Amino acid sequence: MIAIACDHGGYQYKQMLMQHLDDRGIAYKDFGTFTPDSCDYPDYAKPVANAVAAGEYEKGILICGTGIGMSIAANKVKGIRAAVCADAFSAKATREHNDANILCMGARVISEAKALEITDIFLDTPFSQDERHIRRISKIEQL
Numbered sequence: 001m002i003a004i005a006c007d008h009g010g011y012q013y014k015q016m017l018m019q020h021l022d023d024r025g026i027a028y029k030d031f032g033t034f035t036p037d038s039c040d041y042p043d044y045a046k047p048v049a050n051a052v053a054a055g056e057y058e059k060g061i062l063i064c065g066t067g068i069g070m071s072i073a074a075n076k077v078k079g080i081r082a083a084v085c086a087d088a089f090s091a092k093a094t095r096e097h098n099d100a101n102i103l104c105m106g107a108r109v110i111s112e113a114k115a116l117e118i119t120d121i122f123l124d125t126p127f128s129q130d131e132r133h134i135r136r137i138s139k140i141e142q143l
């Protein structure tokens with residue numbers, strides 16, 4: 001189960017991504033925003049980050065204009081590893097190496113096609129389980 005949210009900057013991309021998740025048969029909960037009106041991204045990053053950190057959702061997807069504000073906000077929550085991705089290599093690497101549990105994307109940065117590609121890679125790539133990556137993630141948790 002995926003938790004997804006956006007601000008006004010990511011509203012259209014969220015609509016597109018939810019359609020894509022529907023097409024793939026992947027269940028999700030939409031945490032808003034529910035209109036294209038201007039809003040504050042931390043208000044949407046917070047519930048998604050808390051729900052993923054609590055284990056209620058396997059992963060999260062957050063979209064804003066750049067992806068950066070969402071990632072800064074989400075990473076304030078302990079246990080969250082939110083990664084801004086704008087390319088396929090980073091999406092794969094952040095799953096394999098960082099076990100990232102929230103994907104952040106910038107609707108003003110990447111195309112719709114790239115957002116779909118990155119989302120699929122993020123959702124489909126397992127964590128490597130390599131000892132060195134487990135050790136490094138555990139050091140993040142101790143910060």
Ligand code: RB5
Binds near residue numbers: 009041
């Ligand atoms: C909204 O204008 C914009 O600041 C927001 O979508 C995001 O890019 C913040 O990081």
